[in-house]
Structure formats: structure tokens, C-alpha cells
Amino acid sequence: MKEIFIALKDYLVFVNIIFAIIIIFFERKRPVFTLFWITILLLTSYFGFIVYLFFGVSFKKRRALAKYYLKSNHEYSKGLNKKSMISIKKWIGLSRYLDGVLLGKMTHNNSFIFYRKNEYFFNSLTLAIKNAKKYIYMEYYIFDDDEVGGPIYDLLLERAKDGVEIKIIIDGAGTRGVSKSRIETLRKAGIMIEIFFPSYFPFIKIGNLRANYRDHRKITLLDNEICFSGGLNIGKDYVGKGRLGKWQDIGFSIKGEAIIDYLHEFERSWKFLKKDTTDVFENPVLKKRDYQLTPIQVVSSGPNYEFHTIKDTIL
Template sequence: MLKILIALKDYLVFINIIFACIIIFFERRRPVFTLFWITVLLLTSYFGFIMYLFFGMGFKKRRALAKYYLKNSKNYSTKLNEKSKLSLKKWTGLSKYLDTVLLGKMTHNNNFTFYQNPEEFFKSLTASIRKAKKTIFMEYYIFDDDEVGGPIYDLLLEKVKEGVEIKIIIDGAGTRGVSRKRREELKKAGIKLEVFFPSYFPFIKMGNLRANYRDHRKITLVDNAVCYSGGLNIGNDYVGKGRLGKWQDIGFSLKGEAIIDYIHEFERSWKFLKKDIKEVFETKVVKIKEYSSNPIQVVSSG
């Protein structure tokens, strides 16, 4: 037994050296990053490679992700009244920077509603899903099948029977508590469900070599007419019924031109997971009316 442990220790040291070589020759990152991981690997001879697998290794997925995060061309109305011009004047530099570097266009024809009460947020979200006629797109880090999320899953099963196209992205770590039975039920009903970096291993729910790459977005898009986002995931924790106690997150609903950016963000995530860049997404926004000027600039972090 002692001989086996000694041999195993030697193998772990050898594996650490291999990963150090991978960082040196294949990673394209800042020198400080490279030096940090080489130091970790060489000083922690027996478990450094495990740390690197879960928190450091990212060259392949990083490049793939960047490839799909190229902006599509968009057209926005640019009519500004005098009040809007005055309110935006001091932000001109920042707005131009975000537009040039991060490709986030300023939009003006928008209507914004904040929900400080999470119960009101979920009530409005559920009502919009219930009224959906064509499409429902949802992208969440946490979408639990509990008192909050369970009824929404059930409602989505009803809507897909009505012919509504439904696409859902859930994170492989954040939503790991949703059973395989529930996921299969959604897929069999016709709901298109994708998991962002799921576990590679059958009995380890967070067993992915890209544990540091997670999808923390919270987006619901209904009929290209309304978008729900903000800090609220879907689950008991976000209405004060979870095991971690109570805290305050704010959600919002959005109508108007800025929805175009949210559609593009969902589209890029979807195409990245499906590995299909040919799928066409309708980006025409439903405009019920000309809203009073609410300048919004959506910034994507990738």
C-alpha cells in the first residue's frame, strides 16, 4: 500500500509538470496569469493540477466563446428631444466608449419598470409568459424546480402545447438541482433546453473542467415585446424562502428598442451551445407605442 501511495505521488508531480508545460506553450494570456499558475502547479505538487482543471484552464472554450460574441449590425432610431440631449450630454464620452469598444448602442425609445418586491416581479413575469403568442426565450444561472420555479416550468409546458416556441438555457452549476426527469419532460413536450457547460461525469453535478465559466445571466424574452432581467434568478432563495436567509435583489421589465440587444445576447449564447450559427432569430421588436425617452445602453460582458 505504501509503495502505491509513493508511486501515486510521483505521478501527481509528473501531471503538474505537464500542465505547467501546457500553460507555457498553449495559453495566450497575460504573463502575470501564466506565472501565477506555474507557481501554483510547482509549489502544490499533489493537487495543483486539480485547481487548474477547475479554475484555470480555458484557452479552447475562451476562443470559441469569443467567436460567437461578435455583434450583428443593428438599426435604432436616433431621434432625441431636447430633454434627452441635455440629460445625456455629460455621459457622451462613456456612451461613445461603450459603443466603440463593447459595441453597445444607445437606444432611446424604451419603457422601464423596476420591481423592488420579488413577488411582484415573478407575478408580472408569469403573467407575460401566460400571454405569450409566439416565442419565449429564457436564460438563467438558477432556474430551480421549487415553489417559485416549478409553476413556471408547468406553465411553459402549457404554452408549448399552444404552439409557442420555447428555448431555455440553464447553467450546469447553478441549476444542477433540477432533476433529469423534469428536463426530459420539458424536452419531450417540445421545449428546447440547453445546459451551459454541464457536468461531464454522471455522479458529480459540478464536474466540469470549466467550472469557472458560468452563465450568470437572468433573461426572459416574450414575443420580442417584453424583457425581464436584473438580479433575480428563479427560485425560493429569491423570495426569502431559501436556506441561505433573506436578501434583496431588484428585477426589471423592459419594453422598446433595447430589447434588440437582449435578443442578440440570447442568440449568441444559444448558437454557442448548439454550435450552429445558421439558425435565424427574429430581432424585430414589437413596439406598442412611442415611449417617452428612456436612454438605455446594454453592455455585454461575455
């Protein structure tokens, strides 16, 4: 009888260890909860797993919740084909988290183009600027006045003469190569340009006490029709003609419902710089078109957000 009792104790210790491993590798809890349950399981060698079964979230409960969310939020999957349904079902929990903290739902009526070479991106961007009829909004960390950025600035001056509304946001630390005379020329032409946290010291352009608060966005919006974004700033470095040589960065364009979220983010930045405290944004009227049914959810972050959404999403 004594041997059976010893064997049972060893078995319970083994069960607790198995549950601890399950929690570490399969249960996506907050770190403090994970440490709590592991401590309970390893220090209470004989009954910790029973406590966990009663009070821990089981896989069965999670599967039931996932089915409920998928069923009660059919707008996420409305109109999708079977392949798209499978692709978003895997990410429905993450999508709901982003919906809660950003108030931005996943949209489906979109088309997406990824540019395999940086040169293709800039060629498409230049063509879109030439064809814009109503507005051009640009927000960039780096928008240099060099052999890549200079012609775009010149093109924007031409478009301003055509009556196109143009707003530009450039970062005070990132965009250091644009002269005051260039900025004055743009403003005199009717182009609205704002500098995000400019330097306090005119001769030391990186002298900024808010160096950790920079505008690293790269966005061009045109006529509620198309948005260019990704990791590409505007400058010769991004076509392999800078000191760092050649490299490939991410550049893409979006058409469809997802550009509304990009537009709202640009408007927030613009209102901040203009010291406009209102937080009301109208959704633009988009032309009714059938795109490629590409699920897209825009993730934004910054000091004005309560949560570290981009970091949390990657994790």
C-alpha cells in the same frame, strides 16, 4: 539675483507638483500614461510641466472633442426632452466607448420598470408568460424546480401545448436542482432546453473543468414585446424562502428598442450551445409605439468579447 533664481526653481517645482496632482485626479489616462507623466513631472523638476503642456492632452482639447462627439452623433439625443439631454450628456464618452466595442448604440424609445420587491417581479414575469403568443426565451444561471421555479416550469408546459415556441438555457453548475426526468418532460412537450457546460460527472454536479466559465445571465424575452432581467434567478432563495433568508435583489423589465440587444445576446448563447458558427442576426420588427423616451444601452461581456466591457464600464 541668486535669490530670485532659487525662488524661481522652487516655484517651478511647485508647478510640477500641481500638474502631477491634476493628472492623478482629473486626467482619465491609462495607468501607464499616468505613471509616465508623473515620473516626468517629478524627476524633471524644472521643465516637466512645459513638456506636458506641449504633449499632454489638455482639458481644452477634451472639451472640444466632447462637443464634437455630441454634435456629430446627434442620433443619441434625437427626440429627447431637455431633462433627458442633460442626463445623457454626462455619459456621452462612456456611451461612445460601448458603441465602439459592442456595436450597440444607445436607444431611447423604451420604457423601464424597476420592481421594488422580488415578489412583484415574479408576479409580472408569470403574467407575461401566460400572455405570450409567439415565443418565450429564457436564459438563467439558476432555474430551480422548487416552489418558485416548479410552477413556472409547469406553466411553460401549458404554453408549449398552446403552440408557443420556447427555448431555455440553464447553467450546468448553477441549476443543480432540476432532475433529468423534468428535463425529459420539457423536451417531450416540444420545449427546447440546453445546458450550458454540463458536468462531466453525473453524480457530482459541480464537477466541471470549466468552472470559471459560467452563464450568469438572467433573461426572459417574450414576443419582441418585453424583456425581464436583473440579478434575480428563479428559485425560492429569491423570495426569502431559502437558507440565506430574505434579501432584495434587482429586477426590472424593458419594453422598446433595447430588447433587440438582449435578443441578440440570447441568440449568441443559443448558437454557441447548438454549435452554430454563423454570426448573423436579424433585427426583429417591433410594434411602433411611443414609450417614455428612456435612454438605455445594453452592456454585455464574456469570454467571447475582446474587452472586459462590464468591468471597464463600472470602472
